Amino acid sequence: MFTDRFLRHRLGATLTPEERALIEGGVDRVKTLEPRQTVAVAGRRLSHSTLLVDGFMCRYLDDRRGLRQLVAVHVPGDFVDLHAYPLQKLDHDMATLTAVTIATVPHAALDRIVQDRPELARKLWYSTLLDAAIHRAWLFRLGRLDAAGRVAHFLCETDLRLQAVGLSDGRRFALGITQADLSEICGLTSVHINRVMRSLREDGIVSFRSALVEIHDPERLRQKGEFDPAYLYIDGQSLAAESAVEPGAGEAAIIRR
Amino acid sequence: MFTDRFLRHRLGATLTPEERALIEGGVDRVKTLEPRQTVAVAGRRLSHSTLLVDGFMCRYLDDRRGLRQLVAVHVPGDFVDLHAYPLQKLDHDMATLTAVTIATVPHAALDRIVQDRPELARKLWYSTLLDAAIHRAWLFRLGRLDAAGRVAHFLCETDLRLQAVGLSDGRRFALGITQADLSEICGLTSVHINRVMRSLREDGIVSFRSALVEIHDPERLRQKGEFDPAYLYIDGQSLAAESAVEPGAGEAAIIRR
C-alpha cells in the first residue's frame, strides 16, 4: 500500500512482496500535510524517515539572502529522507510542495531490517544512491545547460520518474509547482523562467499551465535538455510493459494543490 | 595503511581498527596511475570499487559538445566509487586529476562485509551519503553563487576535507589541478576563472599558483562562498585535537603532479 511505488521499475532493485511487507510493517504513522509546510530542518536529529505516498515534496538549501536552491524534488514512491537514517541529521531543509500523504518509518524499525536482511538493506542503500545520481544530473543541468536546457532537462527527468510510478503517460502529467519553484530548481529568476517557458511553448515543445505539463514534442525536449535517462536506472523493459496509466490521478493531484 | 584516512574525523562513523583491517583485507590490488587517466566509464558494469590512497581524482559528465561538468573531486582517503557497489554501473565517468595511488576492493569482498557486519555496512553506506551531501552543497554553489562565490566555496570545502585527512593546515595546501579544471568544477569558462582568481588574489583573500592554494583571509573566503561546513559532517572536536599537519606532504604532492 504505502510502498506500492517504492523502487518500482528500478533496475535490479525492485522489492519482493515480502520485502514490501517488511517495510510497511515498520510504518508507524500516516499523515497528510498542507502545501508548503516545512517538514524537517537542517541540523536537527531525526528518528524517523519519510515515505512519500502522494503529492510532491522538496529539499533545499538557503542562501544568505534567504533565497532557496532546491536540491531534490520528490515524487510519490520516493523515500524522501532515507539518508537521514545513516546520516542521523540532515544538511538541508525539507518541505512539501503540494498537499501530500506521507508514511513515517522509525529508524529503530530500519535497524531491524538492516540487521536481519542484508539484501533488503542493500536495496535501501541503492535507493539513496539513486537520489545521489539525480543530484549529479542536476549538477550537469546547472553547470552546463542554458536556461531553456535546464527546464527541458528537469521536465524530461520528472516525466520519466512519474512514468515509472504510473503518474505520467509521457505526454502530460500533473506537477503542482509554480514558476517560482521552477526557478529555485534551475538556479534562475522566476522572471527568466517565465520567458523561457513562453519560448518553449511558442516553439511547440512543451507547455506548463495550471500545474499541468504537456509535452508536445518529446524528442526536441530531450534534445534541448541533452537528456540521457541512464542515470535514473529505470528498467525500460518493464516500463514499456506498463499500460495502466491512470489519467484520473493526475487531475486529482491538480485539484488537490 | 590504505584506509588510514577513510572516514577519518567523520562524525559518528569513524572505523574501529578491526573494521579497518576488514576492509584492508578486501583489497586485491594497489596501483599507481598517471594524471588525467580515465579510470571508469559510464554504463560499464564494475566488479571493484576504488579507494584513493594518494592524489586527486574526479567524476564528471560530458555535455553534447564534449565539455565536462565535474560532479565530484576526491581527496586521499575517499572511497571514490563505492556507490558502484549497490548501483553496479556508474552514470558518469571517473578519472585521475593528478598522479594517484589507488587500492581496489572487489565487490565480492564487500558482499562478505555487508553480510556479516551490519554496523560496518552502515558506515559504508554513510560514506556514500557524505558524497551525496557534497553534491548538494555543490548544487547550492552552482545555483546560488556568483563566480567568485563558487570558487571560494569550493576552496573552503577542499581545505576542510584536506584538513580532515591531515593534508592542509587551513592556510595552504597542494591542489594539483589547473584553472581549466576549476572552471569545469564551477560551471564557468577558464577565462572567467582566471579573472576571478586575479580578483581574489588582489583582494588578499586567496591565491592559487603552481598548484598551491594559499588562504590569506579564511574568514572573508568563507564569507564570499557563504560557506557552512555542516554538510561535511566533520567532527570539529577531534579535528581541533589534530596537530600533526604534514607540511612536507603537500610539497611532495605538488612535485608529483
Next chain:
DNA sequence: CGACACGTTGAGATATATCAAACGTGGTGG
C-alpha cells in the same frame, strides 16, 4: 467584490561567455 498569489511583459544593468592573441615556464631533444 476585493485581496492575494501567480503569471506576464518591458527597459535597462550586469555578469559571464566568446574569440583571439600573447606570455611564462618547465621539460625535452638536439
Next chain:
DNA sequence: CCACCACGTTTGATATATCTCAACGTGTCG
C-alpha cells in the same frame, strides 16, 4: 647548454544571457 615545444596562464575587446526593478494582468477564493 640552448632552442623550442607544450601547456597553462593572462589579457583585451566584444557579444550575449540572465538579472533587476517595476508595473500590469489574471484567476481563485473568501
